[in-house]
Amino acid sequence: MDSPIIEIKDLVTTYYGNTVIKGLSTNFYHNQFTVILGPNGSGKTTLLKSILGLCNIASGEVKVFGEKVHKWKYKIRRRIAYVSQVENIDPRLPITIEESVLLGRAGVRGLGKPYTKNDRELVTQILERLGIAHLREKPIGKVSGGERQKASIARALVQEAPIILMDEPTASLDPNAQLEILSIINNLKELHKNTTIYVTHELAELPEKCDRIIMLKDGNIWRDGNPEELLNEDLLLELYGGSDFCCRDRLKHH
Amino acid sequence: MFSFLEIPGYLIKPLTAGFLTGISCSLVGVFIVTTHLSFLGICIAHSAFTGALLGIWLNFNPTLGALIFSLIASAIVGPLADRGELSPDTSTGIVFSTMLGLAFLIIGLIPGSKSSAMNLFWGNILTVSYTDILLLAIVTIFLIGIFTFLYKEIQAVLCHRNIAIAVGIPSALIFYLMLIATGVSIAVSLQTVGGLLIYSLLLNPSASAYQLTYKFKTMILLSISFGVMSCWGGIWVSYKFNLPTGACIILTSSIIFILCSIFSPKKDKKFKDQNND
Numbered sequence: 092m093d094s095p096i097i098e099i100k101d102l103v104t105t106y107y108g109n110t111v112i113k114g115l116s117t118n119f120y121h122n123q124f125t126v127i128l129g130p131n132g133s134g135k136t137t138l139l140k141s142i143l144g145l146c147n148i149a150s151g152e153v154k155v156f157g158e159k160v161h162k163w164k165y166k167i168r169r170r171i172a173y174v175s176q177v178e179n180i181d182p183r184l185p186i187t188i189e190e191s192v193l194l195g196r197a198g199v200r201g202l203g204k205p206y207t208k209n210d211r212e213l214v215t216q217i218l219e220r221l222g223i224a225h226l227r228e229k230p231i232g233k234v235s236g237g238e239r240q241k242a243s244i245a246r247a248l249v250q251e252a253p254i255i256l257m258d259e260p261t262a263s264l265d266p267n268a269q270l271e272i273l274s275i276i277n278n279l280k281e282l283h284k285n286t287t288i289y290v291t292h293e294l295a296e297l298p299e300k301c302d303r304i305i306m307l308k309d310g311n312i313w314r315d316g317n318p319e320e321l322l323n324e325d326l327l328l329e330l331y332g333g334s335d336f337c338c339r340d341r342l343k344h345h
Numbered sequence: 346m347f348s349f350l351e352i353p354g355y356l357i358k359p360l361t362a363g364f365l366t367g368i369s370c371s372l373v374g375v376f377i378v379t380t381h382l383s384f385l386g387i388c389i390a391h392s393a394f395t396g397a398l399l400g401i402w403l404n405f406n407p408t409l410g411a412l413i414f415s416l417i418a419s420a421i422v423g424p425l426a427d428r429g430e431l432s433p434d435t436s437t438g439i440v441f442s443t444m445l446g447l448a449f450l451i452i453g454l455i456p457g458s459k460s461s462a463m464n465l466f467w468g469n470i471l472t473v474s475y476t477d478i479l480l481l482a483i484v485t486i487f488l489i490g491i492f493t494f495l496y497k498e499i500q501a502v503l504c505h506r507n508i509a510i511a512v513g514i515p516s517a518l519i520f521y522l523m524l525i526a527t528g529v530s531i532a533v534s535l536q537t538v539g540g541l542l543i544y545s546l547l548l549n550p551s552a553s554a555y556q557l558t559y560k561f562k563t564m565i566l567l568s569i570s571f572g573v574m575s576c577w578g579g580i581w582v583s584y585k586f587n588l589p590t591g592a593c594i595i596l597t598s599s600i601i602f603i604l605c606s607i608f609s610p611k612k613d614k615k616f617k618d619q620n621n622d
């Protein structure tokens with residue numbers, strides 16, 4: 092394989108002195124679609140945030156395109172699109188859905204440069220594709236949680252970044268929207284050969300382009316391999332540590 | 346009401362100062378109110394006040410003192426607010442009360458007449474000098490420049506810190522730039538409008554605008570208009586009825602705020618949202 096796009100070495104991440112990621116090492120490559128699975132609190136979100144440089148890295152390092160990430164290094168982040176798990180937005184904020192999606196172009200455009208016609212067309216296309224074009228003039232606080240989630244996915248997509256991090260992007264979407272998002276993401280990989288990291292709990296709806304699965308447990312990688320090896324009941328039962336109700340039915344499709 | 350011919354000559358300078366202060370304070374107010382950092386704004390304003398007092402006591406330019414102290418306060422409280430996870434209120438409160446203590450200490454230490462110190466509480470927009478107006482003009486133009494040039498970046502930071510960070514905007518840089526802008530515009534307005542008046546000019550116009558619109562551009566324009574309206578309305582009322590100017594400006598801005606809250610389209614909406622979440 093060629094040189095890694097994201098390198099993580101002995102990463103230890105803490106929140107207020109509480110260690111969450113405990114010495115994790117791995118690499119992510121060009122044109123690789125990784126799905127991260129793991130129980131609540133296993134550190135999935137924290138791992139994504141560490142790649143963005145948003146967590147307190149106690150030791151070890153994260154490099155993206157060979158450069159160490161850091162809170163102040165914003166230029167690297169233009170090349171990483173991120174859909175966060177939750178966005179607690181003040182419903183009174185003065186910003187419309189369209190403007191909030193346009194923000195995805197803000198970093199790419201550069202400091203102080205206005206959006207171009209091209210940016211707006213791109214936004215319109217994606218809004219239409221996700222079925223929220225009719226909401227473009229609505230304030231961001233006035234739409235439903237799922238619609239806001241679509242806007243946040245749209246924002247990440249218009250960024251056209253080589254790296255896409257998605258933290259349970261389909262968690263609050265209806266089945267139709269879930270399929271649409273999955274097909275967009277699958278397409279993206281085909282077209283742009285992105286490095287994609289996708290966190291999910293939806294075992295039945297894993298993206299078909301997925302070529303690697305990482306199972307996180309208690310702040311470290313527990314299993315790492317291709318879907319054929321890892322997607323079996325026994326492993327999943329052990330991963331989530333529950334009674335068998337959790338995984339049996341959901342895996343039927345695979 | 347206000348036909349230009351009726352304005353007595355000595356009101357021209359105060360009206361100009363009111364115009365500039367109205368614009369600059371309500372512009373930084375937009376930042377403070379949408380990021381819910383009102384208390385931080387008040388803390389910075391108070392530190393500026395303490396710095397100006399120090400200038401009076403030690404015989405250097407009070408505006409310079411105000412500038413230095415408001416920047417110090419931003420440097421202390423900014424990183425705490427920038428974390429975005431913990432509410433910065435406690436630490437802001439500590440800085441605020443320390444500055445308050447310092448202010449009273451310095452007032453006690455100033456020898457002789459304390460009238461110049463007391464003037465800082467209320468400012469004196471009627472005796473504003475050309476130098477003050479020049480400074481105000483420079484800062485106002487600088488702020489309008491920032492808001493025009495960095496419009497989308499500021500909007501991103503206001504919208505959500507994590508969004509700004511994720512799309513690759515120098516969020517921390519913008520945040521500190523806005524804090525510095527807040528400090529600077531407070532410092533240059535202090536002598537004119539006073540340490541107490543400045544709170545209301547920072548918060549009321551933008552809070553009023555926040556009640557009325559969901560459009561960022563409209564909010565900025567409304568906020569500026571409310572700021573200027575408060576200053577001009579206050580000066581006019583105080584001139585007509587021979588009342589203290591500072592108090593009239595504060596009350597005008599409060600009346601605008603009350604009216605906006607009454608007619609706010611966001612009122613019942615907020616209640617619904619609380620049920621949803």
Ligand SMILES: Nc1ncnc2c1ncn2[C@@H]1O[C@H](COP(=O)(O)OP(=O)(O)OP(=O)(O)O)[C@@H](O)[C@H]1O
Pocket residue numbers: 106107109111129130131132133134135136137138176430
């Ligand atoms: N903001 C925070 N402050 C303090 N501790 C946190 C914070 N966020 C996460 N943690 C800690 O880090 C651990 C891992 O959290 P993380 O959000 O990475 O889990 P996750 O795998 O994304 O879980 P989920 O499936 O619920 O999204 C949590 O158990 C929690 O103790």
Ligand SMILES: [Mg+2]
Pocket residue numbers: 135136137176258
């Ligand atoms: Mg999570």
